[in-house]
Amino acid sequence: MNKGRPVNFSVERQLPQSLARAGVIHTPHGDIDTPAFVAVGTKATIRGVAVETVRELGVQTLIANTYHLYLTPGEKIVEKAGGVSNFMCWNGPTMTDSGGFQVFSLGAGFGKKLSKFMPSDASREEGVAVFDEELATSHGKLAIVDDEGVSFTSHIDGTLHRFTPERSIEIQHALGADILFAFDECTSPTADYEYQKEAMERTHRWAKRSLSAHRQNTIKNSEQGMYGIVQGGRFEDLRIESARELASMDFDGYGIGGSFSKEDVIGILDKVNRELPADKPRHLLGIGEPEDIFIGVSAGIDTFDCVLPTRNGRTGTVYTRHGKLNITGVPCREDFSPIDDKCECFVCRNHTRAYMHHLFHAHEMLGPMLASAHNLFFLNNLTRRIRNSILGGNFEKLRDDFFAEYKI
Numbered sequence: 001m002n003k004g005r006p007v008n009f010s011v012e013r014q015l016p017q018s019l020a021r022a023g024v025i026h027t028p029h030g031d032i033d034t035p036a037f038v039a040v041g042t043k044a045t046i047r048g049v050a051v052e053t054v055r056e057l058g059v060q061t062l063i064a065n066t067y068h069l070y071l072t073p074g075e076k077i078v079e080k081a082g083g084v085s086n087f088m089c090w091n092g093p094t095m096t097d098s099g100g101f102q103v104f105s106l107g108a109g110f111g112k113k114l115s116k117f118m119p120s121d122a123s124r125e126e127g128v129a130v131f132d133e134e135l136a137t138s139h140g141k142l143a144i145v146d147d148e149g150v151s152f153t154s155h156i157d158g159t160l161h162r163f164t165p166e167r168s169i170e171i172q173h174a175l176g177a178d179i180l181f182a183f184d185e186c187t188s189p190t191a192d193y194e195y196q197k198e199a200m201e202r203t204h205r206w207a208k209r210s211l212s213a214h215r216q217n218t219i220k221n222s223e224q225g226m227y228g229i230v231q232g233g234r235f236e237d238l239r240i241e242s243a244r245e246l247a248s249m250d251f252d253g254y255g256i257g258g259s260f261s262k263e264d265v266i267g268i269l270d271k272v273n274r275e276l277p278a279d280k281p282r283h284l285l286g287i288g289e290p291e292d293i294f295i296g297v298s299a300g301i302d303t304f305d306c307v308l309p310t311r312n313g314r315t316g317t318v319y320t321r322h323g324k325l326n327i328t329g330v331p332c333r334e335d336f337s338p339i340d341d342k343c344e345c346f347v348c349r350n351h352t353r354a355y356m357h358h359l360f361h362a363h364e365m366l367g368p369m370l371a372s373a374h375n376l377f378f379l380n381n382l383t384r385r386i387r388n389s390i391l392g393g394n395f396e397k398l399r400d401d402f403f404a405e406y407k408i
Contacts, residue, residue, distance in 0.1 A: 007179055007225025007252045009281045009302075013391050019273055019300030022390040025253075025281050027093040027178035028223060029085060032060050034281065035297045035386050037288055037379045038095065038305035043068050044078070044088040047310045048365075048372040051089050057345065057373060058380035061178075063095040063305045066171055067102035070161075071154050075174035083176025094177040095305075097285070098168045098210070098229070101186045101257070103143055103152045145185065147202060165209035173220045181255055182210035184229040196233035203231045204245050211249055225252035227283060230276075236268045243275035256301075257285035266292065269299035276300075290319065290382055291408055294399050297386055309379055313372030316360050319379070323407035325353075327371060332357040345377035 006028050014021040025032040039046050039054065041062040046054055054062070064084050069075060081087035085094050142153040142160075149164030165183040172180035184203040187196055207228045214226045228251040232238030246254060254276050256269065265287070273282055281302045284292075288306030296304060312318070316328040320340040325332075327339070338348035339356065347356075347370045359367030382402075389398040 005225060005252055006221075006223055009253065009279060011279070015390060015393070015395060018298065018395075019270055020297050020390055020395055021300065021302070022387045023281070023302060025093075025302070027061075027225070029091075029093045029178050030060075032093055032303070033384075033387060034302040035293070035383045035390075036060050036303045037293070037383045038063050038283070038303050039376060039380075040305055040307045040310070041065075041088065041090075041094075042307075043072075044084055046372075046376070048314060048369045049310065049376065053373060054090070054376070055092065057377040058384060059092075059376060060380075061093040061095065061303075062090065063097060064175065064177065065102060066096050066099035066168065066175065069096075069175060070099065070171050071156055075171045079174040079176065085176070093179070095179040095283075096172050096175050096177040096181070098181040098183040099163055099171070100168070100184045100229075101286075103150050103163055147205070149183075150185075165206040166213045169210050169213040169217075169226075173214075173217060173224070177224065179225050179227060179253065180214070182207045182226060182228045182251070184231055184257060186257065187231070187233055189234060191233060193235055193238075196231075196235055196238055200231045200233075200238050200242050203229065204242070207246060207249060207251075211251065227251055227253040227255045227281075229255040229257045229285070230272055231257065234265070236271065239265075239268050239272050240275055243272045247276050251280065253281040253283065255283045255285050266295050266299075269296060269301060273300035288379065290379065290402075290406060293379070293383060293386065294402070297390075297395075298399075304383075306379075309375035310372040313370075313375045314368040316367070316371060318356075318371050319375050321402075321405050327353060327356045327367075328360045329357075339374055340378075343374070343378065344381075345374050347371075347374040347377075 008026045009023055011021050011023040023034045025034060039059045039062040042065040044064055046062060069078055078084055078087050144151045149162060151160060151162050153160055163183065168183040183206045185199045187199045211226060215221050228246040228249055230239060230242045230246055232242045256272060276282055282300060283303045284296050284301045286306060288304035289308060293304055316326055318325050318327050318339050321342060325339065332353040335353040337353060339353060340348055351370060356367060356370060385398060386395065389395040
């Protein structure tokens with residue numbers, strides 16, 4: 001533990017001959033028992049789920065979006081409200097991303113150092129977890145990257161804005177989350193080795209500038225912790241180099257990020273994490289399906305965030321112990337069993353698949369709300385069970401039993 005820091009990490013149990021571990025992240029707004037799933041509260045709200053319900057679902061912490069809160073309502077309003085947790089009436093730890101991913105909007109979607117907007121499918125490839133139509137239409141259509149920062153247009157009104165590492169940290173200071181992230185450059189998974197290396201080196205320089213801007217603000221440095229972000233795309237040697245470089249900086253924790261294929265990054269997580277300090281928490285940005293959580297925990301990841309529980313919920317896809325289920329499908333029309341008969345969430349205790357099917361086909365907003373709530377419970381309950389299995393020494397049995405039933 002880094003005593004005297006606002007964010008500390010303690011390991012409760014590390015499995016022998018494994019990177020899997022259970023720990024606690026200590027923050028000014030409470031502790032986070034790890035492994036943990038972090039709910040995505042992009043605009044200071046978890047879409048479709050009331051704040052008072054979120055805690056009941058087992059959510060310990062959430063991550064808000066710097067880019068979106070900067071554009072609306074503006075970081076000054078959030079600051080006047082007492083920070084993002086007070087603003088949304090969330091009584092618990094919070095994180096904010098750096099705004100980098102949203103600004104770059106998949107990297108290849110924007111011309112690098114050019115104003116030309118490339119077709120959205122230029123960055124689409126099989127297995128890329130971070131791309132979808134909602135993201136492609138939620139950002140402005142200009143991003144010009146240079147060594148000092150990035151200039152970009154708002155997706156709201158087309159106005160021009162500028163983010164630098166120092167500006168990103170200034171905004172995140174105003175948003176007031178317990179954990180903030182260094183400003184980084186996200187790249188397209190299709191970017192070649194030379195550009196990935198260039199972007200990684202720029203990210204390292206920005207990491208130093210972000211950390212300096214944070215440490216120099218003595219008040220915020222005593223109230224907020226900062227994570228650095230490992231980049232390097234799909235290239236193992238770059239990821240390892242990035243992890244080593246960031247490990248040499250005095251961050252309070254580390255994120256593993258970037259616009260990448262899940263298959264590319266999942267396979268090198270253990271190598272990356274072996275380069276990062278064992279006494280600091282590790283966060284996997286934007287990836288958190290059930291199978292990813294098991295793989296990530298095995299490789300030493302402590303926390304995960306992912307939009308898919310609520311995004312899937314809004315489109316009628318729910319998690320069950322047997323795999324994903326399309327609740328809008330014909331088989332659910334007269335199925336009066338719960339989504340998952342072993343799930344203890346309030347949705348499964350009170351409603352049937354047939355009712356959920358009806359809500360979606362009747363275009364009632366309650367359908368997506370209930371499906372999102374169930375999915376959040378499922379992933380938070382899963383990480384809680386994983387944590388207990390590590391503490392109890394039976395992680396591998398839980399993993400094997402889970403995948404004996406769960407079909408990807």
